[in-house]
Amino acid sequence: MIRIIDRLERGQGGAPPEGQQTGRTDMHYPTRHPLPTLEDRIVAQLALSPATRSQLCEALDTSRTNLGRALSTLLDEGSVGAVRSNAAGRGRPTQLLALNATAAHAVGLLITRTSCAGVMLNRSGAVLAAVHIVSPSSPSMSRSLEQTCETLAESAAAQGIDVTHVRAVGVGVPIPMGRNARLSSNAYPSVEELASLTGRWWPAAPVVDNTVRMAALAEGLWGAGTGMSSFIYLRLSGGVGGCVVSDFRLVGGATGLAGELGHITVAGNDALCACGKLGCLETLASIPALCERAGAQDLTALRAAVHAGDERARAALERAAAAVGYVLGSAGLLINPRAIILAGEIVDAFPSIKEDIAAHMRAELLPVMEWDIDVVGASLGPLGAAQGCAYVAAHRAPEEEDRERMPLTLGSADEGDGS
Known part of the structure; x- marks a missing residue:
């Protein structure tokens, strides 16, 4: 059974402000909310109403230089855009900025032995699309993940969600993901194989961790913990x-x-x-x-x-x-x-x-x-855990993103993760 949850059913509440975590290298994640970055504060302000750069500087009590750096990131990733430019009068036109609330920023995918779930979040953490698949059609972990990706992508397309700016993908799988886990490659896909699969829809290198850990993280952030x-x-x-x-x-x-x-x-x-x-x-x-x-x-x-x-x-x-x-x-x-x-x-x-x-x-x-x-x-159920996957991927530290781009070499710290 496949259940698709649209934005109206899920509501617009989502992940808390962005912080940092240490990523898959040491596999420790904070369970309380960090202080918001300037990017987070800009997103929160624009979620209220569009604003000019001057208005943002005044509302956020920050300099034009700092605002410009943060806005550059948000503009590059498609989370913020110019809705109009007032060219009347002399001087530089005044640009009005707005949050691109329908642009997907992070994807979370959760695979268990009995069900699968997927969520798509915008930059403010609001849930844009969510799917829950009970009793996946295939016992194969790879096929279950593929089915979840397909269903989530179809839901996003049906709602007109912009998926061209997805910057983060998190995947929870029901196997140990520690650096020294010895798992038969014939029985389970490797992290590289999972990345190749999710990459058909979203090019961001996924953060992969254990399903139970992602569910626990979600409980610590938003649930019973x-x-x-x-x-x-x-x-x-x-x-x-x-x-x-x-x-x-x-x-x-x-x-x-x-x-x-x-x-x-x-x-x-x-x-x-x-x-x-x-x-x-x-x-x-x-x-x-x-x-x-x-x-x-x-x-x-x-x-x-x-x-x-x-x-x-x-x-x-x-x-x-x-x-x-x-x-x-x-x-x-x-x-x-x-x-x-x-x-x-x-x-x-x-x-x-x-x-x-x-x-x-x-x-x-x-x-x-x-x-x-x-x-x-x-x-929280599977959708909450899938949101935890998206949260981990969206909040990875910059140095961890650099490590993901580096090829693994024999004897490296990440060798054997989840294979």
Whole structure:
């Protein structure tokens, strides 16, 4: 099923003011909003009404020189244009500037095992187009990404959106993207292959990161984690993925793999995981694992069995909640987060699992101390995570853009990212 959301349904609210992040090299992203740049302030002012250079200087309390530099960037990227020029009288004509609100600036694409999403933002962060594809037509990651690109481009064309000035593309994929991740190229596309695919529609080199990390970033910026200095994000879906926010930063660790909670071993479990290990949390708390243990065909059948009081199904769900609580309790002892944000189809299908997980987690914490760790549900869906992808790409640091243009060499820091 493909759902297309136009500007009227999504509204004009979007990403916050632009700042900087360190990009794919160290894979750390801030989760609170930075101070706006002069370009951001110009865009915000022109979103209210067109203005002359003199009016902008006065409204923004900046010099003509500084304004000129910032405007040059915005004019070059097509975000701002001249709507008319008053040539009456002597001297230099007065140019009236306006925000090109229908020009796409950034694209965010999100691929999961169960759905795909894409968004297109203008320079002020407003959502111009958005698509959500439930149950992609192909199990291939590349084909799913291609289908999402096609659908988003068609939606943009139908709405008359100008896509000639897209400057940033962000892609979230459901595989580890750390620098030392060893993934078979036969099973997964490389970053270069993904870039070649998105480049058919938008030439900007994409920033590629893990789907779960992008969803967590969105929750930190605009969702359940807003204002929280630290939290653990855990998604219970086709797999079990997690990540950590500490001191208002989504951290990657030494090589970008921090937070792989789905592959912590749970005692008393010897099931073989797809990663090659035995006893991973994912073999208990993912959709395929739960359905197999409950004897259910799919999540819908599992939900029906649990509500019907089927003992096997209920036992499988309770075992999963206990395992997740155990892992989160151990993680809580290590980093003492402000909250645990739970997401994914399992949480959506069984809302009460949050309380069960919280109880098992608290049993692992030191009882003589007040931990104050809330367990809450995620508030954003796939479209929010796709917006997180666009945000990361649009806010990459200038030096990171330069690195993206440089060819990779043997032994370089980026070698092996996502291949």
